[in-house]
Amino acid sequence: MKLKEMPDEELFTRGHTACAGCGAAIAARNLIKVLGKDTVVVSPACCLLIFSATYPLIAWKVPYHHVAFENTAACATGMKRALKVRGKDSTTVMGIAGDGGTADIGFQALSGAAERNEDILYVMYDNEAYMNTGIQRSGSTPFGAWTTTTPVGKVKSGKENFKKDMPQIMMAHNVPYVATASVGHIQDFINKFEKAKKIKGFRYIQVYTPCPTGWRHDTAKTIEICKLAVDSGMWTLYECENGKVTINRKPKMTPVAEYLKPQGRFKHMTEADIKKLQDWVLKKWANDEKLAQMKT
Amino acid sequence: MVKKMVTGNYAAAYGAMRSRVKVVAAYPITPQTFIVEHLSEFVNNGELECEYVEVESEHTAMSTCVSASATGVRTFTATSSQGLALMHEILPIASGMRLPVVMAVVNRAIAAPINIWVEHNDIMPERDSGWIQVFCDNNQEVQDMVLQAFKIAEDKRVALPMSVGLDAFILSHTVEPVDLMDQGLADKFLPKYVPPGPIIDPDDVMDVGVFTPPEYMMEARFNMDKAMREAPKVIEEVNAAFAKQFGRNHGGMIDPYMVDDADAVLITLGTASSTAHEVVDDMRAEGKKVGLVKLRFWRPYPSAQLRKIAEKSKAVGVFDRAVSYGVSGPSFIEFKSAAYGLNVPAMNFIGGLGGRDVSLADVRFMYDRLLEAGKTGKVKREITWMGTRGVEQ
Amino acid sequence: MLAFTRIDTKRIYRKTQVYEPDIVVILDEGLVETVNVVEGLKKGGIVIVNSAKKPEDIDVGIDVKLATVDATTVALEVLKQPATNSAILGAFAKATGLVKIESIEKGIMQIFGDRLGPKVGELNGKAARVAYDRTIVGQSRGHRQLKTAKKWLPDVNELPLGVAAVPMKTEAGMVGPGSFLESKTGSWRVFRPDYSKDKCTMCNFCWFYCPEGCIYRKGEEMEFDMDYCKGCGICANECPSEAIKMVR
Numbered sequence: 052m053k054l055k056e057m058p059d060e061e062l063f064t065r066g067h068t069a070c071a072g073c074g075a076a077i078a079a080r081n082l083i084k085v086l087g088k089d090t091v092v093v094s095p096a097c098c099l100l101i102f103s104a105t106y107p108l109i110a111w112k113v114p115y116h117h118v119a120f121e122n123t124a125a126c127a128t129g130m131k132r133a134l135k136v137r138g139k140d141s142t143t144v145m146g147i148a149g150d151g152g153t154a155d156i157g158f159q160a161l162s163g164a165a166e167r168n169e170d171i172l173y174v175m176y177d178n179e180a181y182m183n184t185g186i187q188r189s190g191s192t193p194f195g196a197w198t199t200t201t202p203v204g205k206v207k208s209g210k211e212n213f214k215k216d217m218p219q220i221m222m223a224h225n226v227p228y229v230a231t232a233s234v235g236h237i238q239d240f241i242n243k244f245e246k247a248k249k250i251k252g253f254r255y256i257q258v259y260t261p262c263p264t265g266w267r268h269d270t271a272k273t274i275e276i277c278k279l280a281v282d283s284g285m286w287t288l289y290e291c292e293n294g295k296v297t298i299n300r301k302p303k304m305t306p307v308a309e310y311l312k313p314q315g316r317f318k319h320m321t322e323a324d325i326k327k328l329q330d331w332v333l334k335k336w337a338n339d340e341k342l343a344q345m346k347t
Numbered sequence: 348m349v350k351k352m353v354t355g356n357y358a359a360a361y362g363a364m365r366s367r368v369k370v371v372a373a374y375p376i377t378p379q380t381f382i383v384e385h386l387s388e389f390v391n392n393g394e395l396e397c398e399y400v401e402v403e404s405e406h407t408a409m410s411t412c413v414s415a416s417a418t419g420v421r422t423f424t425a426t427s428s429q430g431l432a433l434m435h436e437i438l439p440i441a442s443g444m445r446l447p448v449v450m451a452v453v454n455r456a457i458a459a460p461i462n463i464w465v466e467h468n469d470i471m472p473e474r475d476s477g478w479i480q481v482f483c484d485n486n487q488e489v490q491d492m493v494l495q496a497f498k499i500a501e502d503k504r505v506a507l508p509m510s511v512g513l514d515a516f517i518l519s520h521t522v523e524p525v526d527l528m529d530q531g532l533a534d535k536f537l538p539k540y541v542p543p544g545p546i547i548d549p550d551d552v553m554d555v556g557v558f559t560p561p562e563y564m565m566e567a568r569f570n571m572d573k574a575m576r577e578a579p580k581v582i583e584e585v586n587a588a589f590a591k592q593f594g595r596n597h598g599g600m601i602d603p604y605m606v607d608d609a610d611a612v613l614i615t616l617g618t619a620s621s622t623a624h625e626v627v628d629d630m631r632a633e634g635k636k637v638g639l640v641k642l643r644f645w646r647p648y649p650s651a652q653l654r655k656i657a658e659k660s661k662a663v664g665v666f667d668r669a670v671s672y673g674v675s676g677p678s679f680i681e682f683k684s685a686a687y688g689l690n691v692p693a694m695n696f697i698g699g700l701g702g703r704d705v706s707l708a709d710v711r712f713m714y715d716r717l718l719e720a721g722k723t724g725k726v727k728r729e730i731t732w733m734g735t736r737g738v739e740q
Numbered sequence: 741m742l743a744f745t746r747i748d749t750k751r752i753y754r755k756t757q758v759y760e761p762d763i764v765v766i767l768d769e770g771l772v773e774t775v776n777v778v779e780g781l782k783k784g785g786i787v788i789v790n791s792a793k794k795p796e797d798i799d800v801g802i803d804v805k806l807a808t809v810d811a812t813t814v815a816l817e818v819l820k821q822p823a824t825n826s827a828i829l830g831a832f833a834k835a836t837g838l839v840k841i842e843s844i845e846k847g848i849m850q851i852f853g854d855r856l857g858p859k860v861g862e863l864n865g866k867a868a869r870v871a872y873d874r875t876i877v878g879q880s881r882g883h884r885q886l887k888t889a890k891k892w893l894p895d896v897n898e899l900p901l902g903v904a905a906v907p908m909k910t911e912a913g914m915v916g917p918g919s920f921l922e923s924k925t926g927s928w929r930v931f932r933p934d935y936s937k938d939k940c941t942m943c944n945f946c947w948f949y950c951p952e953g954c955i956y957r958k959g960e961e962m963e964f965d966m967d968y969c970k971g972c973g974i975c976a977n978e979c980p981s982e983a984i985k986m987v988r
Contacts, residue, residue, distance in 0.1 A: 065952040065968040066920035072972035076951035104557035107915035114547040117556040122410035129414030132398035163403030271973030445902035544901035554905040
């Protein structure tokens with residue numbers, strides 16, 4: 052499906068209460084268009100739940116429910132198994148959660164569902180912190196970022212650990228499909244959701260979704276930052292289909308400092324910090340490249 | 348009629364199979380594990396057609412049941428002790444979303460100290476979870492109550508999840524003769540599942556469990572309370588219907604035995620009820636007027652019925668297999684609340700914790716104390732810690 | 741979105757919402773059109789509005805003492821972002837006289853300065869001072885029909901089982917799936933997109949990128965729905981042919 056072929060009908064209506072410029076809203080709105088009406092969705096407590104479904108006003112025009120914080124994959128499992136019993140096996144079952152609810156507290160349920168190869172689509176929208184509760188660091192927060200639990204202080208500043216590589220952890224589960232995407236890379240985004248919809252078994256897509264409120268950037272720059280993330284190598288666009296890894300976009304290797312510039316969460320970083328991050332990016336990219344060459 | 352010697356765990360699994368559960372979430376924990384194992388055998392042998400999910404934790408087990416139930420199918424799981432505690436977060440979600448999930452709970456002590464034998468302190472913290480809760484004292488009852496649980500929970504007047512409790516090892520692992528029910532009779536009693544409320548369905552869009560502001564909360568909670576108040580009526584109806592169809596009557600909310608003219612009445616939960624039953628017979632033969640109330644349903648609580656019995660008794664004792672530290676056993680607390688204003692001497696016997704046996708002699712001791720209190724009108728000791736070394740009895 | 745403050749010299753015991761305010765501060769001017777902003781306002785009360793208009797040009801439905809200041813512009817000038825919360829404090833000082841502007845500046849330095857550094861404290865204090873100077877206190881006459889936005893408040897028998905959001909048409913509008921259409925988020929914005937049809941190549945990028953989905957494809961041009969646009973500026977930032985510019 053090309054961009055211009057996407058349907059006009061919104062299955063995620065305007066009027067929702069996401070912050071202006073929210074990357075997650077861009078993701079939700081567009082992915083449900085690609086997946087279509089025959090989809091059921093579960094979300095944990097997260098920004099998406101709050102801004103898309105505050106009783107009795109709902110943005111979703113497909114069945115959507117919420118249970119708790121850490122069990123998105125478990126609930127998607129329950130929905131899928133029940134639909135199968137009811138003879139509606141072709142319905143797409145999607146669990147969509149943030150990075151906190153996936154990489155941290157949601158990890159157990161995610162890993163269990165992946166290991167069982169449950170026939171569900173799991174989407175992690177990655178805004179790189181626990182945004183709903185006011186910007187706390189998660190396993191997916193990048194090195195050096197300011198968050199309210201890694202604040203800029205007189206003695207210490209910023210996150211001290213590097214971003215957890217969830218895509219590769221999911222690849223190690225040997226599930227049929229794992230992919231990374233970004234709201235700034237339109238055709239790649241559409242392709243991946245289209246592909247995932249058709250595959251049976253456990254599918255995982257991690258979408259890069261900048262957050263103006265938490266990353267301290269201009270609301271207009273959400274898409275620009277996606278492009279910087281991919282061009283610098285901070286975020287690799289790739290996919291793993293039945294063990295075969297394909298890099299979808301080779302990074303230009305723009306200096307990481309360019310990526311950091313528009314974001315207030317990095318403005319305290321020292322030259323040494325930036326070099327550390329740059330080294331990590333180079334190492335990460337080399338590893339990603341090798342993986343693509345190996346897993347063919 | 349197929350009468351076989353089976354364990355309580357087998358009986359629970361069999362009841363679930365006869366209830367035609369469609370999604371089962373399975374996770375092991377002693378002493379419940381055999382329930383999910385038996386179910387896996389039923390499934391893999393083609394006797395039970397259902398989606399069997401070998402989940403990776405109890406939290407996931409209950410979550411899977413909740414979402415599956417919300418998507419319109421009959422669901423079942425089983426747990427004990429620490430597993431129930433891990434599910435704790437999801438239990439009020441099941442009841443708040445008004446989903447008729449049924450769960451077998453093999454009552455086992457909750458840590459610390461870590462212990463695998465019977466105690467009721469795993470289910471007691473779930474008192475206010477919005478789940479309907481029943482305690483069984485024999486394996487026949489266990490099987491039967493699983494079927495009845497679905498019927499009660501799925502009733503539109505109720506629409507609340509329900510747990511069926513059985514004591515660790517005493518029922519779970521002990522074989523007893525059980526009339527394993529016929530599928531045809533079970534189907535007649537429990538027909539095809541009709542969800543009591545709106546469900547997740549791609550062809551009929553609705554959303555549930557979403558973020559809810561204060562304006563709707565009082566009404567939501569009131570409706571749950573209302574359902575819990577309607578439940579006793581439904582419980583009695585289901586019990587009567589079951590007795591009619593299967594010829595077995597386990598009693599409704601309570602099962603009173605010889606209480607009408609009793610000088611001393613003991614209220615018990617779980618298998619102690621069964622032991623006490625024998626002691627009542629022995630003591631009655633000796634001319635002592637003792638009676639027993641098997642407290643079956645913990646939630647909803649049979650306040651009115653217990654109060655009526657207390658009004659006519661000379662002394663009432665409550666046996667607790669759990670403690671609310673610093674106060675008394677929880678069943679005693681509930682009883683005192685029901686008996687508020689009455690002058691009847693009341694005593695609490697805390698015993699059998701962590702699997703310590705409750706013997707015939709123990710029960711006799713309780714009745715002797717009660718008969719004494721009934722005669723003198725005075726309570727010698729309000730709370731007795733049965734057989735606890737270093738503590739005055 | 742309502743927030744409350746109580747100010748007293750004695751200990752304040754009540755811990756409830758404010759139902760009868762002495763002072764109403766409105767940060768979003770659009771609310772005057774959609775909500776009864778003076779509900780419960782005590783006799784002799786005062787209304788403070790973030791607006792470029794003069795007090796006599798604002799109609800809140802009743803005759804009332806009213807003060808205005810364009811706090812958004814002040815914030816954009818001094819702080820380079822439309823965060824009006826510090827600026828409006830200056831208007832509060834001028835309109836009510838309950839506190840001195842010097843006290844406001846001191847308080848801001850204490851709270852903002854401690855958390856975010858002296859420079860931030862200073863700038864926010866300046867925003868308050870500038871707003872203080874520009875605040876006009878006057879009288880407004882009320883002719884408008886006061887309306888209270890209806891809200892769906894089901895009783896115990898009407899509330900769906902399990903608090904499910906089922907599609908329903910209520911006297912307060914739609915509820916259930918897709919009902920967020922009832923929430924007109926256009927009142928959030930400070931800037932809005934200015935579209936030049938002749939520069940547009942119909943690439944559809946803005947249509948995809950809009951977080952609200954309030955840009956529609958209408959044949960040979962794009963249509964921007966101002967009822968919902970939050971003014972994020974992504975469309976303007978990404979348009980490859982510069983057909984969109986953000987304006988006030």
